Every structure is written in C-alpha cells, then in structure tokens.
Amino acid sequence: MTALLTFDAVEKRYGDTAALDGVSLTVDAGNVHCLVGPNGSGKSTLIRVALGLTRPSGGTVERPDEALGCGFQRPTFYPDLTVAENLDVFARITGADPGDWFDDALSRLRLDREHDRLAGDLSGGFAKKLDVALALQKEPRLLVLDEPMSDVDDVSRAELVALLDDYVTDERAALVSTHRLDEFGPVLDHLTVVESGRVLVDERAADLAESDLDPDSLQRSYVDLVAAGSDD
Ligand SMILES: Nc1ncnc2c1ncn2[C@@H]1O[C@H](COP(=O)(O)OP(=O)(O)OP(=O)(O)O)[C@@H](O)[C@H]1O
Numbered sequence: 001m002t003a004l005l006t007f008d009a010v011e012k013r014y015g016d017t018a019a020l021d022g023v024s025l026t027v028d029a030g031n032v033h034c035l036v037g038p039n040g041s042g043k044s045t046l047i048r049v050a051l052g053l054t055r056p057s058g059g060t061v062e063r064p065d066e067a068l069g070c071g072f073q074r075p076t077f078y079p080d081l082t083v084a085e086n087l088d089v090f091a092r093i094t095g096a097d098p099g100d101w102f103d104d105a106l107s108r109l110r111l112d113r114e115h116d117r118l119a120g121d122l123s124g125g126f127a128k129k130l131d132v133a134l135a136l137q138k139e140p141r142l143l144v145l146d147e148p149m150s151d152v153d154d155v156s157r158a159e160l161v162a163l164l165d166d167y168v169t170d171e172r173a174a175l176v177s178t179h180r181l182d183e184f185g186p187v188l189d190h191l192t193v194v195e196s197g198r199v200l201v202d203e204r205a206a207d208l209a210e211s212d213l214d215p216d217s218l219q220r221s222y223v224d225l226v227a228a229g230s231d232d
Pocket residue numbers: 014017018019037038039040041042043044045046
C-alpha cells in the first residue's frame with residue numbers, strides 16, 4: 001500500500017498544552033481514513049500539521065510534494081464573489097481544470113442551484129459544501145477535510161459520504177475529521193481515535209473487531225471508550 005501521509009511521533013505544543021502528544025499514523029492510498037475525538041482532542045491541529053499550515057514541535061511528517069485538497073472547519077473562500085466566481089477564481093489560482101465529474105459532484109452536493117448566490121450569503125451547510133467542492137477541484141491524491149459534515153443536512157451528508165467513497169480510488173485517500181462516525185461507517189477504511197492529543201485507537205476498519213471498539217456500534221462504543229478514558 002502507498003502511504004500518502006505519515007506522522008511519526010508528532011508533537012505540537014502551545015505553551016503548556018500538548019495539542020498533539022506523540023501522534024503516529026499513516027494514511028494509505030485507497031483509504032477513507034476518519035479521525036474522531038472529543039472537542040479539544042487535537043483533530044484540527046493534526047489536520048493543520050498534515051496540511052503544513054503549522055509546524056510540529058517534534059516528530060516528523062511526510063506528505064506528497066504536490067497540491068493537497070484542503071477543507072477547513074471554517075469554510076474559506078471569497079464571500080463577495082458568487083459560488084461560480086469562487087470556483088472559477090480558485091481554478092485559476094490552483095490551475096485546476098476539472099472535467100465533467102466535477103459538474104456531477106457539484107450537482108450531487110446540490111451546489112449547482114446556488115451558482116449565482118454570493119458565497120457570503122450561503123447557508124452554513126452550503127458554505128461547507130462549497131469548501132469541500134473547492135478541495136476536490138484540483139483532483140488531489142490526498143484530500144484532508146476538517147469536519148465536512150457540520151451544518152450539512154441529512155440528505156447532503158449521505159451524498160457527501162457517497163461522493164467521498166467514489167472519489168477515493170486506489171491512488172487517492174481522504175483524511176476526514178468528523179463527529180459523525182456513524183455516517184462514515186459504511187465507507188470507513190481506517191479509523192483513528194484521538195483524545196488529549198494522543199492516539200487511543202488506530203485500526204483498519206477490517207481489524208476493528210480486535211480493538212476496544214464494536215464495529216457494529218461504532219459511534220456508541222467510541223463514545224463509551226472516550227468516556228471511560230475520562231473517568232480514569
Ligand atoms: N493556536 C492555538 N493556541 C493555543 N492553543 C491551541 C491552539 N490551537 C489549538 N489549541 C489547543 O490545542 C488543543 C487541541 O485543539 P484542536 O482545535 O486541535 O481540537 P479539536 O479536536 O479539533 O476540537 P473540536 O472538536 O472542538 O474542533 C485544545 O486544547 C486547544 O485549546
């Protein structure tokens with residue numbers, strides 16, 4: 001398997017806070033790799049380090065020397081431009097030249113009907129979906145998305161999961177932080193659970209039965225696992 005992202009003993013400290021405390025993990029090509037953990041556990045920090053947006057305090061990070069797809073917790077685009085103009089401007093900046101598949105993706109996310117709306121006027125869910133679309137536009141091998149499901153309605157969440165599953169082929173991978181593990185269950189290839197900057201579980205989906213999680217009740221057992229850790 002080709003590793004598209006490797007963390008080895010990565011640390012990130014903010015003063016006395018260890019946002020990442022010796023994190024090691026690998027995101028392999030062909031995988032939808034979910035990252036879960038309670039608020040403040042280090043998911044966004046891990047994602048920012050993965051994208052090279054912040055420098056780790058220790059350890060090593062290896063990623064492809066090429067453009068990555070980035071989706072942020074707070075969507076990032078030009079609010080004074082329409083959706084169509086944002087897609088156009090970002091394509092010019094990144095040199096993206098997406099084919100028909102991208103129009104299909106926009107329609108699956110129901111973003112096609114918002115083409116002429118100012119991006120700053122989009123609802124929270126559509127703003128999130130525009131951010132994901134911009135991340136996909138250049139067809140990156142490695143897609144890194146921070147909570148793409150937040151604010152997104154039920155119909156679009158299911159479509160977003162299906163879209164990611166279709167997008168991730170043998171050459172591509174997606175690292176996705178989420179609080180909606182239940183919804184990723186059917187397409188999950190690898191799961192990393194973090195708590196207080198440390199990795200609690202890091203397993204291929206096929207091997208989850210050997211972990212402290214119940215593959216048939218992932219969300220519940222994940223919550224129980226983290227709660228049990230907090231009681232210690
Ligand atoms: N720029 C920063 N300066 C100081 N502390 C920070 C900074 N960024 C993150 N932290 C701290 O690092 C820890 C991890 O934060 P992080 O945002 O990575 O968590 P998270 O798992 O993404 O949380 P959430 O689910 O709420 O988004 C928290 O204690 C947070 O307060």
